[in-house]
Amino acid sequence: MPAEPAADLEPQSNVAEYSVSEISGALKRTVEDTFGHVRVRGEISGYRGPHSSGHAYFALKDERSRLEAVVWRTTFSKLAFKPEEGLEVVVTGKLTTFPGSSKYQIVVEAMQPAGAGALMALLNERKLKLEAEGLFAAERKRPLPFMPRVVGVVTSPTGAVIRDIRHRIADRFPLHVLVWPVRVQGETCGEEVAAAIDGFNAIEPGGPLPRPDVLIVARGGGSLEDLWGFNDEGVVRAAARSAIPLISAVGHETDWTLIDHAADRRAPTPTGAAEMAVPVRADLVAALAALDARASAAVSRTLQAERRAVANLARALPSPDILLSLPRRRLDEAETALGRALRFYAGERRRMLGETGALLSPARLESAIRDRRADLRHAEGAIVHALSTALARHRHRLERLDASLRPHIVSARSDQARLRLAQAGERMDRAFRDLTTRRRTALSGAWRVAASLDPRQVLERGYAIVRGAGDVPITRAEDLKPGTAFELEFARGHRRAAIATAGEDEAPRAAKPSRRKASPLQADVQGDLF
Template sequence: MSLLSESTPASNVAEYTVSEISGALKRTVEDTFGHVRIRGEVSGYRGPHSSGHAYFTLKDDKARIDAVVWRTSFAKLAFKPEEGLEVIATGRLTTYPNSSKYQVVIETIEPAGAGALMALLNERRLKLEVEGLFSAERKRPLPFLPRVIGVVTSPTGAVIRDIVHRISDRFPVHVVVWPVRVQGETSGAEVAAGIAGFNAIEAGGKLPRPDLIIVARGGGSLEDLWGFNDEAVVRAAAASAIPLISAVGHETDWTLIDHAADMRAPTPTGAAEMAVPVRAELVAALASHHARLSGAVSRRLDQEKKGLAALARAMPGIDALLQLPRRRLDEATTGLGANLRHAVGEKRRLFTSASARLVPSTLEAGLRDKRATLRHFGLHAEHGMRLRLDAARRRLDRVAADLKPHTLRARSEAARLSLVQLSERLERTEALQRQARRQRVDTVWRLAASLSPLNVLERGYVIVRDESGGALTRAADLSAGMPVTLEFARREVRTAVVTGDDAPPAPAPRSRQPKSEPAVAKPPKRRSKAAPEGQGSLF
């Protein structure tokens, strides 16, 4: 040791620990780049992590930088990151000492110009169009004269005043306003909630249900109108059971809600004109129709009167109409007496003929015949009853013979023998099935034992796990100072710490195996000499 210390030259360069150097670099980067705006393409974005944070990278054609959006900032983003979207991210640079990397902590994100917004808008439009939300078959006609109109807009802007003023001038109806923000990060969700809220109102309740909905906003840039391109707004407009007019922006402005609405108005004032007709025009048209109808009724009555008068002149007089019926009445009156006398004589003749047949001797002969017939049927019924009683008595004797004690014992013995035979067959069948199932279970158990990774450990292999219990299958997954768990055969577990000076190669993308299927690795060839009992060292 003395020779080594004598040969080492003295140096006046200060010594730093790794933590000191990492902290100094972190402070330098954060002080120098405390607030930056970075333009790049989003790469590797898979949505927010289970913790609520989002991790991805920003890249261009020559470099890339790691980016993170903390959970509190992610909830406030007006534009969420999307894979492949070019954005301008605002935040601060910092370092991550555990892996000697630097990253940008993003606070706000915005698309990189109108071109990116139009590309995103076109992609969203194509997606919703494929789902059929813009099809013409879904659109419904507007009511001719709605009694209640619901307006989804800002209650403080000039748009609602223009709509109310225009409706009052044309045809005053009940207007219900659902107040929302028409610009900003929450405008899309509020507009969707307003459309759904109007549809949720029940008819006949305290709050009147609208017959028509108007979604309105004044003009603005593409960014100002972006809330009306929100997917939730489009789906709410397409799902609305109440006819909906979209009046967003000026005539040259187009948003996705315009495609899903039942009617698109060039301006909010135009939406009010589409919603209700002009009352004065309706009154004038009604008066014109009333005058035309009155004139037509008068002319028709005059024509019917003239036709009736012509028919009256062509009809014969009353005397001419009653002449023939009067003659037939006179002829019938003349022959009525003779016909009545003839009918009475005919009835008297029929009565005399019937009374001749009703003498006592004839009636007594009829009674004797009926009594003879009755005696004949009585004898026949008695004979039939006697035959049926004899047949019933014979059947009863046969049943009584079957119910004798020796007959019952014979039948009972036969039934018992049949039951014993069935019981023996059931026991043999159950034994055979039990043996077959036991053989199948043994076969499956031997196959599972042969495929178990724990049997591999008996041949000298070992399973390496990280702190969370996941199996490590590559050397690239290990780093210096990393605690690991070694699982040997018979469930023997030891802990170890990786102590290698060589930095592992860059980790390749991998998919962690589930805990239920551990990976099996060969036992390490080198161990640390200074590892305490129960704890080993890799590399």
């Protein structure tokens, strides 16, 4: 009889059977229902920064156990404290399992350092890191403007800090205050403060929104956790790269944050920051008044001293009459000498004109014109003779050259040579005609000049020449004495005349009415012509 299978021999069990997925899902639900919201304290281990997906993976451990942790991307950006290797933290989240590897982990929803000691250690570590980068160096800090026109304030718009700053600025020096509202506590505090500092620096000068001349980052007092947003690395870097001078006024005088080291100035309180930012207007007015009074007094003293110096110099100077006496005398002597010199000069000029006029008699002019005409005729004859001689000489030379040329050369170049000879002859004839024309034109111009100088042309216009003894022209009426005989030359003819009287005792002879009264000399001449 064959044996039965071994399976039939095993005893049957009533234990429920699960698949791997079913047991994993049951465990996941059990863990999540039991540990739905827990707080776990431990040291961060294996943190290498956020993954490319934006999620962060690390582990929490203590001296005996290890718990895997994950921070999803949406939560990671909201964490007030970012994970750091070796940092002891307290995380809040829920436990869950990862069925793919049979592991359980905590999904972190919030994270904070485990106590003040850890915060101080993190703060000190961050301070040393930023200080090593030179963000706290004294040479990076800029001086505050003495009299800003616009003050930018980064703080909460609803707190007492902004009211204190506004009231203090209004009391000291009223000006324009721009407020960038931010949260001064909480998870997003650091990001908002850094964005506000960068936003103020991004305002363009001269735009619709005025660019601040100085910034104030202010917050009231609080615990280390309350002020932790101002220890954020992003806030410190924003304060260090700010092109606008920045005043940090976070907390009370005993509270120190990292932004205090990066700012250009630190104020103990927000009110102190307002006092640093703007001067006291009343003090400035008083100082200006004092400077104005000192300047006025200095100017007054300087003017008095200058007046005294001028008065002393004036006493040492001679009077104006003494200073001007010598120039006045020289001026009088020059005036007298000038009159004598003018009379002498006028007499000399009259004498020279008389001598020149005597030389310019019609006979002399006619003689000069005849000489010039003779010279021109002689020059014309010489030019014509010279041109004729030169032309005959060149023609004779060309004829001899033509006769001396060999027959075979003449036969080879006869046409061209005859053409060139004909052209040369034409050019010489043309040059002779042009030169003759120019000479005749010059001679005609000389004739016209000579005709214009002919005194008979002047006599044709109604003038007459008066000549005395020796054919000397008489140019002045006082030279005609009673009984003086003289000759009048007209355009056509001569007349002799004599002066009968001086012309003052006799009445003029009857004559044709004239438009102007004749002089006594003219009347005597008309009456005594013979």
